[in-house]
Amino acid sequence: MRDKVLELNREFKNSDTKEILEFFLKAYKGKIAFSSSFGAEDQVLTEMILKIDADAEIFTLDTARLPYETYDVMDKTNLKYKTKIKVYFPKSSDVENLYKYQGINGFYKSIENRKECCYVRKIAPLxxxxxGVEVWITGLRAQQSISRQEMELFEWDEANGVIKLNPLLLWSQEDVWTYIRSKNIPYNALHDKSYPSIGCAPCTRAVEENADIRSGRWWWESPEHKECGLHKKEIKKC
Ligand code: SF4
Incomplete structure (x- = not known):
């Protein structure tokens, strides 16, 4: 599979985002899915994907700790595209055990607790x-953080046994916002309040002007830990 990924990176090196999406949504119909957290990049992809295939599989992970504004943009997105993006929730028994073990906000106390919470609320539902999915589309961009600069257009995700496709890999933040404004795409209201990257409410805060885009995520941890595990090459249960 790693050879296939190398080949795909060579083959699609000069293709634009729309061409790549058109090809893969057709070639892998029924085995391709896009995960959205309703951030700016994901809203760009939702627009592009649904224009190509109105029945394409789009899902989100509702951790039950999301900010109100994320539910608001979720609703607006469903209404605009006359769709109902699929929602995966954590298992209630897992959340009950998590609460028993670390309390309601235990993720602030240690990296282990934080990873356990992300595992229960995000990774297990993912x-x-x-x-049944073979190609997983994400809205990741290389410029988003130091941990994402090594990413490629296609990657093999060993933990989930899927090819990851990052069609916005080389987009800049400005490219994203130009596209959103040109198409009048709904976006999370927190982006206008200095939240460039938005996750769960207790683990996201506003950032200073010109600060690292993901510095408001898990701000109490060092930059190399600032991933929830969804986009790590090796995913382990913590
Ligand atoms: S981002 Fe925070 S609240 Fe959300 S799953 Fe991870 S640790 Fe839990």
Missing amino acids: KRALE
């Missing part, structure tokens, strides 16, 4: 969402 595994269910990716069952």
